[in-house]
Amino acid sequence: MLVNPAHLHLLLNHVPTVGSVVALGLLLLALVRRDEALKHAGLEVLFAIAVLTLPVYTSGVAAFMEIRNRPDISDQAMRIHQDAALAGFIATELAGFIAWVALWQTRRRGDAAPGVVPATIVMLALALAITGRAANVGGDIRHPEIRPDLQASETAASADQYVAGSISHVMVNSTWVWPLSETIHFLGLSLSFGVLLAVNLRILGVMKQFAFSDVHRLLPWGMLGFGVNLITGMLFFVGQPGQYAASSPFFWKVVFLMIAGANFLYLTVARHLWVDSGLESSPGDKAMAASSIAAWLAVLYAGRMLPFIGNAF
């Protein structure tokens, strides 16, 4: 592990709240001023926040694993924070997903379908409220003096009383939920990989007969595969956090997911990628496409090597 997960969490944990305030501000200002560029910026910031919220959550769980046995830290406070953070994570991802739909539609037709941007704003406001609560109860972990009602760690509460603990209970004790989720994870992987391959190979100059707009049409299918894998992947992570929290391949998997997320945003919105059939993309775009394929291969490699590198499993 390159960095201490608790420090990483403290470094990253303001991203969802502060970032969401910025995105919400941009979107509301865009609404008032009727400014398309501001709206676009707000949606892009929101997508980036949604991508960055993944390591905020996973580093938080890693920090929990690391400090849970310290007598001065309340197990209960951490579990309350974890449940609030899980709810905040889900709400932020949903807001980021709707923002992505708006960006994809805007790139294709010049504007998002009616209702998509308002839905983004409502979901983002909700996500901000939930994440704000998570941040608030997270503060209780290091400031027990303001919450004397929280139990100390010697009287640790039963994990099953909490949402994350209940999910973990099902994932670990059911004979078929884990294998079924793994199967869906592999099907989602194939779908998103196929789409990313088609889009990036076009940029690299294979099948130049395609207009870029026709491979761009496939992106929602890639997003579907990714969404399915985010859900099943989180089920694994919440189910057996001890396997992943301190695992170096998992750390790298998340790092490469961030790179892949940035690539995905670029593929969705970049204007000069839209070359007509028969035309070449620019060298810079080709480098981006190659890095996108490499990032997805690295995500796959790190994921498949999870049981073999490090001793977490």
Add this chain to the structure above:
Amino acid sequence: MGVLDWIESTRLAIWMQESPSLLAFPTILTLHTTGMALLVGASWILDMRLLGINRNVPLSYYRWVFPVVGFGLIVNVTTGVMLFFKNAATWGTSIPFFIKMCLVVASAATIVPMRSYVVHGDRDQTVAVGKIRLLAIASILTWSGAVTAGRLLAYIM
């Protein structure tokens, strides 16, 4: 029985079973997953076109799919044989493994008529008809079945 036991005692099988190197079993397994992503992902892109997604794009533009699928197949047959060597005696007599092999063969078999339809067909065709749509549905289902069977083998064996 004799043949399967002999396979499990070959140097390749022993290397797969015993080598502590990350380049042995872990990397072969990861290559098998990568091959799957290429093979299944590219096949599904073509299947989606045959079912009407991007119907304005001429089918012949989808020729790129076949080299990708072919490459994925070569990787996965090679790594698949190596993975089989590791556990030949158990897998060679197992019904779930046999089911997976049938699904893989069925999936790969759908590629052949699709290829001749795309490569040798009328270049300006934009609408896929009856039989080829059924074939696309069969391809999606058999590949999903093969992936499912492959993934579940790790749990039921």
